[in-house]
Amino acid sequence: MTGIDPRGPRFTAAVTLVVLAAALLVPTPVAVVLVAVQALLFLVGVTLGVQRTPTGVVFRLLVRPRLAPPAGLEDPRPPRFAQGVGLAFTVVALAGYAAGADLVAQLAVGLALVAAVLNAVFGLCLGCELYLAGLRLTRRTAWRRRRAPACHDDRVTTDLAPVPAEALLVTVAPTGAETAKADCPQLPTTLEELVATAKECEAAGAAMIHVHIRDDDHRPTLDLARLTDTVQALREQTDLVVQLSTGGSVHDPLDARLRVLDAAPDSCSLTMGTTNFGDDVFSNPWPFVRDLYQLSQERQVVPEFELFDLGHVAALGRLLDRHGLPHGGRVHCDFVMGVPGGMPGTADALVAAVAALPPEVTSWSATGIGRTTLPVALAALSKDGHLRVGMEDVLTIRRGEPVASNRQLVERAVALGGLAQRRPMTTTEARALLGLGG
Ligand code: KMH
Ligand code: ZN
Numbered sequence: 001m002t003g004i005d006p007r008g009p010r011f012t013a014a015v016t017l018v019v020l021a022a023a024l025l026v027p028t029p030v031a032v033v034l035v036a037v038q039a040l041l042f043l044v045g046v047t048l049g050v051q052r053t054p055t056g057v058v059f060r061l062l063v064r065p066r067l068a069p070p071a072g073l074e075d076p077r078p079p080r081f082a083q084g085v086g087l088a089f090t091v092v093a094l095a096g097y098a099a100g101a102d103l104v105a106q107l108a109v110g111l112a113l114v115a116a117v118l119n120a121v122f123g124l125c126l127g128c129e130l131y132l133a134g135l136r137l138t139r140r141t142a143w144r145r146r147r148a149p150a151c152h153d154d155r156v157t158t159d160l161a162p163v164p165a166e167a168l169l170v171t172v173a174p175t176g177a178e179t180a181k182a183d184c185p186q187l188p189t190t191l192e193e194l195v196a197t198a199k200e201c202e203a204a205g206a207a208m209i210h211v212h213i214r215d216d217d218h219r220p221t222l223d224l225a226r227l228t229d230t231v232q233a234l235r236e237q238t239d240l241v242v243q244l245s246t247g248g249s250v251h252d253p254l255d256a257r258l259r260v261l262d263a264a265p266d267s268c269s270l271t272m273g274t275t276n277f278g279d280d281v282f283s284n285p286w287p288f289v290r291d292l293y294q295l296s297q298e299r300q301v302v303p304e305f306e307l308f309d310l311g312h313v314a315a316l317g318r319l320l321d322r323h324g325l326p327h328g329g330r331v332h333c334d335f336v337m338g339v340p341g342g343m344p345g346t347a348d349a350l351v352a353a354v355a356a357l358p359p360e361v362t363s364w365s366a367t368g369i370g371r372t373t374l375p376v377a378l379a380a381l382s383k384d385g386h387l388r389v390g391m392e393d394v395l396t397i398r399r400g401e402p403v404a405s406n407r408q409l410v411e412r413a414v415a416l417g418g419l420a421q422r423r424p425m426t427t428t429e430a431r432a433l434l435g436l437g438g
Pocket of ligand 2: 173176177210212245247248269392
C-alpha cells in the first residue's frame with residue numbers, strides 16, 4: 001500500500017465544500033444537478049480511491065508540484081471510506097429531491113457540507129475518524145475472541161497467507177553495537193564472520209537476522225557501502241529476512257540512522273522512543289520516529305517496532321493512528337526487555353506490555369537482555385509470542401559461562417520452542433508473517 005499526500009483529500013474536500021454550498025443556494029433543479037455531480041465524484045473516490053478522483057488528479061498535477069514536499073504520507077483507506085460516507089449522504093439527498101422532500105435533501109447536503117468544511121478548513125476528516133473507530137472496534141472484538149491473544153494473522157490483513165500458530169519466528173541478533181570485540185572475540189564483526197554466523201543460525205532455525213555492522217577496527221559503523229554489501233551478501237548466501245538496525249550505537253547521529261534505509265534491507269528496526277541505556281541515552285525523539293517510519297513506507301521496507309518500555313507501546317498506537325499501516329500491511333514488534341533504563345525483563349512486564357499493544361499489531365517477539373533472557377523467552381512462549389536471541393542481547397549461556405556462538409543461542413530458542421510445541425518458522429513463513437510480499 002502506498003501512502004498519499006494528505007493535502008490531496010483536503011483539496012478535494014475544499015472543492016466538495018464549494019459544490020455543496022452552491023447546491024444549498026440555487027433553485028432545486030440546479031441543486032439536483034450539483035448534488036448528482038458530487039455523488040458521481042464520491043463514487044469515483046470510493047471505487048478508485050480519493051487520489052484518483054478528478055480533483056485528486058488536479059491536485060497531483062497542478063497543485064502539489066507548487067507545494068513543499070508533504071510532512072508525511074497517509075494511509076489512503078480512511079479517506080476512501082470517507083468518500084463512501086459522502087456518497088451515502090448525496091444519495092439520500094437525491095432520494096429526498098426525487099420524493100419532493102426538499103428539506104430532507106437539504107439536511108443531507110448540509111451535513112455533508114459540514115463534514116467538508118471540517119476537513120477542508122481544519123483538516124478533520126469525520127469519515128476517516130469513523131473508519132478508524134470501526135477498525136479499532138472490529139479488531140478489538142476479534143482480538144478478544146481469540147483464544148490466544150498474542151499474535152498471528154487475521155486481524156489486520158486477511159488477504160495475506162496465514163502463518164500456522166505453532167510456527168515460531170526466531171530472530172537472531174548476532175552482533176549489536178555495544179560489545180567490544182576485544183571483550184568477546186567470538187562476536188561476529190567482520191562480513192565473513194557475520195555471513196558464517198547467519199548461515200549457521202539459519203540452519204539451526206532462525207528466519208530473520210537483525211544486523212549491526214562493524215568497521216575494520218571492529219567498531220560500530222553505519223557506513224552505507226558496508227551496509228549495502230552486507231545486505232547483498234546475506235541475501236546471496238542465506239534466505240533469512242534481512243533486518244538492518246536503525247538504532248545503531250548510542251553514539252550514532254539521527255541522520256546517519258535514517259540513511260540506513262538507503263541500503264534497501266527487507267526490514268529495519270524502528271525504536272518507538274528514547275530510553276536511558278545504562279549510563280547512555282538511546283535517543284529516539286518523536287520527529288525522528290515519524291520520519292523514519294514514513295521513509296520506511298516510501299522505501300517499502302517493513303519495520304520491526306522495538307519497544308523498550310510501556311510508553312513505547314502507547315507511542316506505537318499513536319504512530320499507526322496518525323500515519324497508517326507499514327508497508328505490507330502487517331505490524332510486527334519486538335519487546336526489548338531488561339535494558340537498564342527500560343522495562344524490566346519479567347513475565348509481569350511482558351504481560352502488561354502485550355495487553356497494551358494496539359489492535360493493529362499482528363505479531364510480536366521478545367528478547368531479554370543479559371540475565372533476563374530466559375525469563376523473557378519463557379514468558380514470551382507462554383503468551384504465544386516469538387523470540388529474538390543473539391549475542392547483541394546476552395553473552396552468557398548460563399551463569400558464568402560465555403556464549404560460544406550465536407548458533408548456540410538459536411538452538412536453545414528452538415529447543416525452548418519445542419517444549420512449548422512450537423516449531424521454527426521457515427523463512428517463507430516469516431516473510432508472510434511480516435507482510436514481505438513474494
Ligand atoms: N544499540 C542500541 C543502542 C536497534 O538495533 O534498533 C540500539 C539497538 C536498537 O540495538
Ligand atoms: Zn540492535
